Amino acid sequence: MMRWIFGERTVLTVLGVGALLLGSSPVWGGGPETQEQHFVVKNRPVVVLQNIVNGRIEVKSWKNPEVVVTSTYSPSKVEVDIEQAGDRIDISSSALTDSTAPHDAEANFQLTVPEQTELQLKTQTGLILVEQVSGDMKLQSFAGDVHLKEVSGYIIVRTSGGSLVCTQCAGKLEFTSISGHAQILQPALTNVNLMTTTGNITYDGDFLRTGIYTMNSGRGLVEVRFSGDDSFDLKAQTILGTVDNQATEYVKPDTHEGHHKRKFSNSLLFGTVGQGLAKVELSSYSGTIRILKRN
Amino acid sequence: MQCKEFVSVLEQQGLSVLPDAAQDHLAACAACQDFLGDLSAIVVTAKEFPAEIDPPQRIWVSLRAQLEAEGLCKHPVGITAEASSHWLESLRAWFSPRTLATLGVGLSLMIAAFLQFHKSPARVTPSARLATPQVQPDLPKLADQTPTPPPQVASTIRPTQLPVTAKTQQLKPLQASDPSIVPLTPSENIQYAGTAGFGGPGDEGPNGHLVSNPELDESMRTNLRTVNEFIAECEAHLKKHPHDTLAREYLQSAIQQRQELIDAILDSGRSEQ
Numbered sequence: 202m203m204r205w206i207f208g209e210r211t212v213l214t215v216l217g218v219g220a221l222l223l224g225s226s227p228v229w230g231g232g233p234e235t236q237e238q239h240f241v242v243k244n245r246p247v248v249v250l251q252n253i254v255n256g257r258i259e260v261k262s263w264k265n266p267e268v269v270v271t272s273t274y275s276p277s278k279v280e281v282d283i284e285q286a287g288d289r290i291d292i293s294s295s296a297l298t299d300s301t302a303p304h305d306a307e308a309n310f311q312l313t314v315p316e317q318t319e320l321q322l323k324t325q326t327g328l329i330l331v332e333q334v335s336g337d338m339k340l341q342s343f344a345g346d347v348h349l350k351e352v353s354g355y356i357i358v359r360t361s362g363g364s365l366v367c368t369q370c371a372g373k374l375e376f377t378s379i380s381g382h383a384q385i386l387q388p389a390l391t392n393v394n395l396m397t398t399t400g401n402i403t404y405d406g407d408f409l410r411t412g413i414y415t416m417n418s419g420r421g422l423v424e425v426r427f428s429g430d431d432s433f434d435l436k437a438q439t440i441l442g443t444v445d446n447q448a449t450e451y452v453k454p455d456t457h458e459g460h461h462k463r464k465f466s467n468s469l470l471f472g473t474v475g476q477g478l479a480k481v482e483l484s485s486y487s488g489t490i491r492i493l494k495r496n
Numbered sequence: 497m498q499c500k501e502f503v504s505v506l507e508q509q510g511l512s513v514l515p516d517a518a519q520d521h522l523a524a525c526a527a528c529q530d531f532l533g534d535l536s537a538i539v540v541t542a543k544e545f546p547a548e549i550d551p552p553q554r555i556w557v558s559l560r561a562q563l564e565a566e567g568l569c570k571h572p573v574g575i576t577a578e579a580s581s582h583w584l585e586s587l588r589a590w591f592s593p594r595t596l597a598t599l600g601v602g603l604s605l606m607i608a609a610f611l612q613f614h615k616s617p618a619r620v621t622p623s624a625r626l627a628t629p630q631v632q633p634d635l636p637k638l639a640d641q642t643p644t645p646p647p648q649v650a651s652t653i654r655p656t657q658l659p660v661t662a663k664t665q666q667l668k669p670l671q672a673s674d675p676s677i678v679p680l681t682p683s684e685n686i687q688y689a690g691t692a693g694f695g696g697p698g699d700e701g702p703n704g705h706l707v708s709n710p711e712l713d714e715s716m717r718t719n720l721r722t723v724n725e726f727i728a729e730c731e732a733h734l735k736k737h738p739h740d741t742l743a744r745e746y747l748q749s750a751i752q753q754r755q756e757l758i759d760a761i762l763d764s765g766r767s768e769q
Contacts, residue, residue, distance in 0.1 A: 255709055255712070325709065325712050326709060326711050326712050326715075343712060343715065343716070343760070344711060344712050344715035344716075361715060361716065361719045361757060361760075362715040362718065362719055377753070379719040379722060379723050379753050379757070380718070380719055380722055396749060398722065398723055398726050398749075398750055398753060399722055399726070417746075417749075419726055419746055419750070420726070438742060440733065440740065440742055440743050440746075441733075484742060486726075486729075486730070486742075486743065486746050487729075
């Protein structure tokens with residue numbers, strides 16, 4: 202009997218099964234795992250996510266008073282800490298081991314938050330995507346892009362090389378980058394401050410009354426597309442570049458105090474569209490400033 | 497004496513004692529007075545720099561990892577093959593092959609079962625654990641949702657703002673007479689030799705581990721080069737047009753961006769020159 206139990210074939214079979222179980226374990230294999238955690242909140246939550254390793258952050262909203270954090274990472278290579286303190290949820294990820302492979306230390310996050318949520322998100326190379334969230338937010342991605350859609354609040358975006366695409370955003374927007382581009386589409390923004398050293402800036406949308414819009418690019422193109430119903434004062438100035446005004450029939454001489462005389466040149470343009478209720482200031486160092494009217 | 501000769505005298509003899517000819521030229525030449533003023537300001541500022549300190553431990557960790565990755569340094573070998581062989585033989589003397597096989601199978605099954613049913617979760621604080629066993633309503637099918645119009649601006653913009661650090665504060669319009677503006681010297685050309693983190697202290701693992709990322713390294717390197725070139729371009733322009741306030745604003749903004757980039761590189765603890 203014992204000889205049968207410990208027969209060579211039996212031992213090999215059991216060993217093989219054990220090895221298979223070991224190999225199939227994701228932890229042992231070091232593959233990425235997905236964790237989902239739920240945090241009930243009462244009021245407007247504040248979500249702080251610091252992704253010290255690489256990875257993508259995706260934030261979408263729902264109507265439930267609950268924050269869902271879905272994270273995907275390799276537990277043997279990345280550590281994720283999540284802590285809830287009242288309505289504040291802190292998430293951080295960090296590398297557990299030295300790594301030379303680019304995707305070894307990577308943590309991707311998908312957050313589902315109430316519509317009214319404040320965000321502070323930071324990652325290195327991954328994309329930050331935020332959709333349909335209303336609340337103040339500070340978003341930092343070193344080399345990754347930042348995509349915002351139907352987002353409102355006081356929005357601060359900072360990148361070094363990453364670009365910003367902001368579609369149907371409302372509120373206030375600040376963007377600072379060295380080489381990243383900024384693309385603002387169909388905005389309902391009342392205050393815009395965009396600054397990039399070499400990136401391009403595209404603003405395609407309305408200028409709201411009493412809004413202040415400042416767009417500066419050192420070497421890049423600054424392109425503004427406004428509608429015929431807009432009302433704003435315009436100042437476009439470049440040091441070494443060109444002001445390309447392709448909407449001359451809409452840009453009237455500036456009637457406001459201090460600019461009684463219409464000035465057009467390759468480097469400076471003062472003008473007024475409509476009643477001049479909003480204020481638009483465009484500048485570049487050596488890039489082109491292009492002013493267009495949307496069809 | 498010409499300006500060029502005056503500069504060469506400064507290079508050779510320093511700022512302390514100037515020959516009579518150089519002093520005569522200095523008294524009559526505004527450009528050289530500015531140049532000497534700039535040099536003096538740099539010297540004064542340099543003396544205020546703190547003394548060199550020992551690099552943090554993470555630098556050595558990173559350096560060691562890099563050397564190991566390049567094969568220039570190896571881990572010490574703890575156990576030789578011969579010693580390992582002796583260890584196995586003595587163990588074999590204690591257990592028969594059958595017993596070993598039985599133990600091995602049992603151990604393997606236990607480890608496998610443990611790993612299978614106890615996947616290591618993300619660390620969750622007690623408060624988070626309390627929140628976990630909530631009934632999970634169906635997650636919205638976000639991709640299928642029809643986009644809702646953006647909320648009204650009036651209701652969403654609140655006077656409260658995110659805390660803005662000194663680094664993110666807006667630049668004030670720069671006046672030509674601003675005494676804080678000191679022209680940079682071409683020597684402020686900082687090289688970048690690779691980094692891992694971004695932003696601030698703590699951009700590394702809890703054990704001081706650094707994450708290599710060629711994409712990030714290349715981005716930092718490229719952006720530092722870009723901003724350095726832009727600063728040089730602005731400085732050259734301002735030398736010709738010192739009253740160009742817009743150029744000065746661009747210069748100040750670029751200097752701030754470079755400083756933030758350097759801070760990020762230094763904080764991440766990779767290396768810099």
